[in-house]
Amino acid sequence: MKSTNIMIVGVGGQGTLLASKLLGKILIGLGYDVKVSELHGMSQRGGSVTTYVKYGEKVYSPVIESGEADYIVSFEKLEAARWAHCLKTGGKLITNTQEISPMPVTSGAAEYPTDILDTLSARGVDVDAFDALTPALEAGSQKAVNIVLMGRLARHLGIDDALWLDAIKTSVAPKFVEMNLKAFEAGYNG
Amino acid sequence: MKRLMLGNEAIARGLYEAGCEIVSSYPGTPSTEITEFTAKYAEIDCEWAPNEKVALEVAFGASLAGHRAACAMKHVGLNVAADPLFTLSYTGINGGLIIFVADDPAMHSSQNEQDSRNYAIASKIPMFEPSDSDEARRMVHTAYEVSEKFDTPVLFRICTRAAHSQSLVSEEERILPTPVPYEKKPAKYVMMPGYAKLKHPVVEERTLKLTDYANESGINEISGTSSELGIITSGICYQYVRETFSEDEAKVLKIGMHNPLPDELLRDFCASVKRVVVVEELDAIIEKHCKSLGLDVEGRNLFSPIGEYSQQTVAKAFGKALPDAHAPETLPARPPVMCSGCPHRGLFYVISKMKLTVLGDIGCYTLGAQKPLDALDSVLCMGASVSGLHGFVKSTPGAEKKTVAVIGDSTFMHSGMTGLCNIAYNGTNSTVLILDNSITGMTGHQQNPTTGFNLRGEPAAKIDLEALCHALGINRVRVIDPYNLDECKTALTEELAADEPSVIISRRPCVLLKSVKTPPAMHVESDKCRSCRRCMGLGCPSLSFKDGKAVIDQTLCTGCGVCAQLCAFDAIKEGN
Numbered sequence: 001m002k003s004t005n006i007m008i009v010g011v012g013g014q015g016t017l018l019a020s021k022l023l024g025k026i027l028i029g030l031g032y033d034v035k036v037s038e039l040h041g042m043s044q045r046g047g048s049v050t051t052y053v054k055y056g057e058k059v060y061s062p063v064i065e066s067g068e069a070d071y072i073v074s075f076e077k078l079e080a081a082r083w084a085h086c087l088k089t090g091g092k093l094i095t096n097t098q099e100i101s102p103m104p105v106t107s108g109a110a111e112y113p114t115d116i117l118d119t120l121s122a123r124g125v126d127v128d129a130f131d132a133l134t135p136a137l138e139a140g141s142q143k144a145v146n147i148v149l150m151g152r153l154a155r156h157l158g159i160d161d162a163l164w165l166d167a168i169k170t171s172v173a174p175k176f177v178e179m180n181l182k183a184f185e186a187g188y189n190g
Numbered sequence: 191m192k193r194l195m196l197g198n199e200a201i202a203r204g205l206y207e208a209g210c211e212i213v214s215s216y217p218g219t220p221s222t223e224i225t226e227f228t229a230k231y232a233e234i235d236c237e238w239a240p241n242e243k244v245a246l247e248v249a250f251g252a253s254l255a256g257h258r259a260a261c262a263m264k265h266v267g268l269n270v271a272a273d274p275l276f277t278l279s280y281t282g283i284n285g286g287l288i289i290f291v292a293d294d295p296a297m298h299s300s301q302n303e304q305d306s307r308n309y310a311i312a313s314k315i316p317m318f319e320p321s322d323s324d325e326a327r328r329m330v331h332t333a334y335e336v337s338e339k340f341d342t343p344v345l346f347r348i349c350t351r352a353a354h355s356q357s358l359v360s361e362e363e364r365i366l367p368t369p370v371p372y373e374k375k376p377a378k379y380v381m382m383p384g385y386a387k388l389k390h391p392v393v394e395e396r397t398l399k400l401t402d403y404a405n406e407s408g409i410n411e412i413s414g415t416s417s418e419l420g421i422i423t424s425g426i427c428y429q430y431v432r433e434t435f436s437e438d439e440a441k442v443l444k445i446g447m448h449n450p451l452p453d454e455l456l457r458d459f460c461a462s463v464k465r466v467v468v469v470e471e472l473d474a475i476i477e478k479h480c481k482s483l484g485l486d487v488e489g490r491n492l493f494s495p496i497g498e499y500s501q502q503t504v505a506k507a508f509g510k511a512l513p514d515a516h517a518p519e520t521l522p523a524r525p526p527v528m529c530s531g532c533p534h535r536g537l538f539y540v541i542s543k544m545k546l547t548v549l550g551d552i553g554c555y556t557l558g559a560q561k562p563l564d565a566l567d568s569v570l571c572m573g574a575s576v577s578g579l580h581g582f583v584k585s586t587p588g589a590e591k592k593t594v595a596v597i598g599d600s601t602f603m604h605s606g607m608t609g610l611c612n613i614a615y616n617g618t619n620s621t622v623l624i625l626d627n628s629i630t631g632m633t634g635h636q637q638n639p640t641t642g643f644n645l646r647g648e649p650a651a652k653i654d655l656e657a658l659c660h661a662l663g664i665n666r667v668r669v670i671d672p673y674n675l676d677e678c679k680t681a682l683t684e685e686l687a688a689d690e691p692s693v694i695i696s697r698r699p700c701v702l703l704k705s706v707k708t709p710p711a712m713h714v715e716s717d718k719c720r721s722c723r724r725c726m727g728l729g730c731p732s733l734s735f736k737d738g739k740a741v742i743d744q745t746l747c748t749g750c751g752v753c754a755q756l757c758a759f760d761a762i763k764e765g766n
Contacts, residue, residue, distance in 0.1 A: 011524065024194045024356060034194060035322075036356040039298055046731055047526035061433040061501045062355035062426075067515030078521060085518045102524035106734040107562060107726060110522035123516060142745060 003033075003056030005064045006153070009083045010075030011100050012046045015146035018171075019073070020051040022150060026159060026167050027055045037062035048079060048102075073153050075145060076100050077129075081116045084125055093125055094152050096132040096145060128152065135186035144183035151187020161188055192324075192358040197348055200323035200359045201262075201290060202227030204330025206234060209366040211257040211285075214239045214248035216604065217633040218264030219299035220353040221292035225262050226636075229645050233364065238636055238645045241572070241604040242267035246274045246289060253287040253343075254379065256370040258334055262290035265306050266571065270605070275343070276313045277381050280389040282341035284370050286334035289315075290346045292353050295471045296498035299632075301552065301569065303496070305472035310345050310449035314393050316400050317345035317448040318409070321428040323357040329446065332409065340396055340403070347448065349471065351426040351498065397450050404452035412459065414441040420463030422456070422476055422487070424448065427469045433501040434510065451479045460485045467492060467508075471499050528557045530732040531701035531708060531748030533627055537596075537672040538565040539728055539752070540679050546592050546686075549582065551575040551606070553598035554631040554700075562729045566596075573597070573605030576622055580609065583618040590619040591686050597622065600630035600638040603653065607662060613691050614663025621685045621692050625672075626655060628699040635703065659693045666692035673698060675755045701748050710765045711747035712754060714740045718761035725753040725762065 006023065010016045020036050027034045032055040039049065052064045066085050072093045074080035080095035087093055097117075104110040113119075120127050130152070136144040147168065154164050161184075168180045195203065201224050205213065213236045215225040229236040239245035245261040252259035263271060268291045275289065291309070294300040310317035318333050320326035326348065337344045377385050404410060414437040423431050424445035431442055443459045445451065460466050460480070468477040468489035477489035492507040493499065502512055528535055538558040541548055542565045550556060550566035551574065559566035568578065575595035583590045597606045602624050613620045630636040637643045642652035659667045666688055670681045678696070685692040699706050711732075719739045726733060726740070732747040733740060740761070742753075754762040 012526065021194075028192070028194060028358065033358065034356075036194060037351065038354050038356075039350075046524075046529065048524040059357075060429040062351060062357070062429065063500050065500055065502045066518075067513030078524070081519050082521050082524075085515050087515075089514050101734055102522050103527050103560075103729065103731065104522045106731060107729065108723070108735060109561075113521065119519075 003054045003059045005069045005071075005088075006053040007064050007069045007072045007083060007086055008051040008053065008075075009072060009079045010049055011079065012049050014049075014075045015143060016049055016051050016075060019146040019150050020053050022164075022167050022171055023053050023153075025171065026163050027053070029163060029167075030159070032056060033059045035059045035062040048082060050083065071153060071156065073149050075132075075149060077116050078102065078112065080129075081113065081120065084120055084123075087125060091126070092128065092156055093120065094128045094149065094156065096149060097129050098131065098133045098145070128156070130190065132187065135190060136183055139182040139186060140179035144179055147180045147183040148187035148190075151184040152190070154184070155188050192360055194356040195323045195359040196223055196227075196354060196356050197320065197323050197326050197352040198223035198354070199227040200327040201330055201346075201348070202231070203359060203361060204327040205260055206231040207327070207362045207364050208331045208334045209258050209364060210234055210260050210334075212249065212252040212259040213237070213261065214245040215262040216240070216242045216245050216267055217630055217636040218267050218292070219633055220294055220348075220350040221262045221264045221267070221290060222633045222636065223353070224290055224292075225645070236645050238638060240639055242271040243273060246271040246278075249287055249289070250274060250278055253283045253285045255284070255372050257285040258287075258367060259285060260288040260290060262292070264300065265291055265293045265304050266300065266302065267291070268306055268309055270572070272309065272313075275309065275315070277386075278343045279313045279315050279393055280381055280386055281379050283337055283343055284372060286337040287343040288330065288333050288337065288346050289343060290348065293347060293349045293472070295349055298350055301571065303472060305475070306345070306347050307448045307475050308473065311475070314397055315343055315345050315449065316340070317347055318446060319347040319425040319448060320352060320446070321425050321444065322352065323355070324359045326352070327359055336400075336403070340400055342396060345449075347425070349426050401450045401453060404447050404450055405454040409446040410452050410455055411444045411446065412441065413437060413444070414439075416441045416463065418464050420459055420466040421469055422459065422466065422480070423469040424476070427471060427499055430499055430501045430504045431469055434504045434508070445476060448475070451476065453483055456480055456483060456485060460487065469493060469499070469504060525560065526557060527560070527729065527731050528554065529701060530730055530746045531750040533672045533696070533698035533701065534558060534625055535563070535672075535728055535730060536675055536750075536752040537623070537625065537678050537696050538563045540675055540682060541565050541594065541596075544679070544682060546594055546682070547582070547589070549575040549578045549593070549595045551595070551597040551601050553601050553625075554627075555596055555598060555625050556632075558596070560729065562727050572601050573609055576602075576606045576609030577612060579620045579622065580613045580616065580618045583620050584616070590621070593621075594682070594686070595620070595622045596625055598631070599624060599626040599628065599640045599655065600636075602655070603639045607658065610659065610664065610693070611662045619689060619691055621682075621694065624655060624693060624695045626695050626697045628697075629703060631700050631702075635700070655695055664691055664693050666690060667695065668692070669695045669697050671698055672696040673750050673752055675752065701750070709749035711744045711749055712742050712751060712762055712764060713744070714742055715761050715763055718759050720759050720761075722758065724756050724758065728753055728756070
């Protein structure tokens, strides 16, 4: 049996690593073989970052390539477009609609594309796009964007939300538990 | 229960279980976490050495004293540690000794793509490589056993994808081996010609014994049942191969020990299948070895020596169908950038405006090479800025007035100070800028001898950079604040004009350090902004243009105020 492949993509510093850690923890608890692949170092400095989470009976390669992802969770809209080609036929793309301009856009050398969601839909990509920033801010911090998005992924994956809530409680510092639970609920039920 | 661990974390677990007592390393992606995770075990003495050569020599000393020891570095770090490496092969060890080396195919965070297996062959030292985290943990035990049984240091290679992928790991208890008391044995440890000549035959004999071990021990594993296709591979490539071919589609020989390779096993394996393909990233080391044995194998006819492989690289090479996917879109790139508030930015802006030739070095400030700062002319290796500047200036009359070296605090301690010593000794009128951000930044905030803290964050001796530069023979040493553009310009102008060598220490802690408290974000008074775009020359991720006016991202800006100094119309203000 092939593994289920989830890509978590975003901009360095958005908290993609914590999201993958949480997801990995839950999947092990469910008895799966799990691999999580991340990149450290130079790419973290505000660059485009990708993390791969794969699970199933047995997982070999830790990486996900073109046409292999069952789910892509994007923390930023341009990154959703950048990695959408990795989606499997019939896969699902979950994206935050927040825009973070990359350096070529801030410096005026390029334009931030305005038609990202339309282009994806025109290609027949199954997109769940929503604003994850506002509920994160309502929960207490923009840093909770990652947990809002994990909440939305949880809804699609059909994993019991109690498992997620437990994982949050045991993975984040006590003072941030309430904020993250709120953020998760916002993504899950929103 | 099994735990998810990075390859590097699993290595640390292996070191703990196998009774390692001392680890000395220099940080470098993708090796850094080996030492950081090892430091979480209070039983193991862990330290950041000033460079990889020192790290390996520290590990040698601990081994000599009879304790299991290790050091970790990235591939280019092994170049620095190569001097002790080659002769350690002759002396052998007392307590087990492992040298971890992390290769970075595809250069995610490196300046070249060298294959460290070449060092194992050249130094005649055995080398192991795991294909996932639990194998990495178990292999640390094996590596120590081999080190002690065959009286040799052991190289342990890991590549980025295995180092930075998490997979499930079992855990065992720590067993501390009985230390082997140190005994004076000059013929073993004093490598002068008379003794070294006696040791070289021992090394050659050891390689023969290790070849037997490679053939018989099971360190090189065969799986699968096919008699049609055989694949010889190792490390992370094993995972790509197994993702592509099931057990009955391909018989796989997974090389767990790269040096020496198992001649007999390779012959038997090749005889057992109709077609054999070697799948190895970077250099064709296994393939060439097979061919030297007269075996008919393929490899480079199907695979490139450049970059990382993947399951699709393997599938493509064997003509297998790839999953349906549309082509990637052409979109604005998102390269890594210097952070908002990075203390290097102001200084680089001034350097760029002064049109200086800049010999650069390895660290976050390497990002100063990108547009719009476009401030670097060369980046070679750790320390090369300082020594290179001397050569540039010495060979080119007048160059001393418009050429500088930039090097970080940690890189200066690593190998910049010897270059500075050379500037003083061999006399060029060079100007060296030490960018002291009080931390090793690029690899994720490691302490170093200038920070006043050790690896575990405990207070430690703090090297006084000014005093050090004076001691190395430089009279003109001054300290500037890189957030102050006028101060940067004045210092550069004066020191470049001076008729003796100088050091400018640009000092301000990395803005990402928890200890750094930043003022509120800056903001733009739109009515005053004349759209001159001068502030955009900083390449600050907080600054952009909207509707013809500069705007500052309030969530990113750290209030450093460098942009406000540039604005001729006083449009950028502090606070909200």
